[in-house]
């Protein structure tokens with residue numbers, strides 16, 4: 632990683648630079664894709680020493696907006712993807728809403744100087760649809776049901792109200808992939824469900840409160856990164872995209888499938904009818920995202936627009952996306 636200093640050479644006039652604000656795991660993956668596409672990438676974070684060699688690291692703390700640097704003159708796009716560092720509304724306001732406001736001021740100034748609007752890709756969350764049930768797509772009105780979801784909705788609104796930038800929003804559902812093994816660890820921990828292991832845990836009062844029929848939505852981190860990178864480079868970019876894969880699925884089916892792969896007893900043995908198979912049941916969701924013929928309930932986020940935008944996803948559903956994680960566990964014995 633190189634660090635930007637006052638004496639850094641000026642970039643050439645034809646270069647296109649993307650500034651990744653909050654360049655952590657996802658931001659670094661986005662940046663790598665953009666570097667591979669020949670773009671210059673700056674990573675802004677409080678500790679930029681962790682960034683790859685070919686990024687320009689910039690030390691920046693969004694909670695001190697007045698101290699943030701100006702955007703380099705050749706910046707054509709900004710990806711805003713920090714984490715708040717705490718699940719409370721005050722942190723969310725400080726990092727997302729106020730941080731984005733500071734970035735917008737800098738993007739507006741740069742656009743004013745160059746006469747070319749900066750594209751601003753905001754990484755938001757399907758939490759802005761948290762209070763919804765049924766099918767959710769890009770036309771669904773925002774309906775947050777948590778204080779942090781409300782701040783994200785407010786942050787999206789702030790972005791949309793700035794017509795000096797080219798605004799676009801990627802609303803991600805739960806990210807999984809390397810290092811993100813929450814569901815897998817729940818299954819490995821054997822504390823879930825009504826099966827033999829879960830029942831034992833229930834007696835010990837150690838069972839997490841999980842409804843196996845609640846529809847869950849997710850995206851593999853590499854597909855999330857591909858989506859954001861494409862939103863930077865596409866000539867025409869939609870104003871909002873839902874970042875989900877192609878199979879919203881009752882969460883108990885994910886647990887049962889993972890248990891099968893790991894050779895463990897299924898946490899929810901009653902989920903699949905005695906005369907059926909889990910794979911057959913999963914085919915229902917491909918036909919009907921709302922799983923109407925089953926007891927499924929909750930919010931099913933429709934990934935059709937993302938798939939059309941990208942052409943295809945690397946991991947269309949959790950079965951492909953979890954394969955490497957499952958193999959990792961198997962190898963570790």
Ligand SMILES: NC(=O)c1ccc[n+]([C@@H]2O[C@H](COP(=O)([O-])OP(=O)(O)OC[C@H]3O[C@@H](n4cnc5c(N)ncnc54)[C@H](OP(=O)(O)O)[C@@H]3O)[C@@H](O)[C@H]2O)c1
Pocket residue numbers: 652653654655656657658675676677678679691692693694711712713714715716726754755756757802803804805806807
């Ligand atoms: N995880 C999910 O399931 C999920 C779902 C929906 C949306 N998202 C969104 O996805 C995005 C990326 O997540 P991620 O997994 O890549 O997170 P991550 O690995 O934790 O990266 C976020 C980065 O933000 C930086 N950061 C935190 N506070 C900052 C501040 N005050 N000023 C500047 N930088 C700051 C951190 O670096 P420093 O500590 O060095 O500052 C960190 O590396 C986030 O916007 C998140 O809200 C995630």
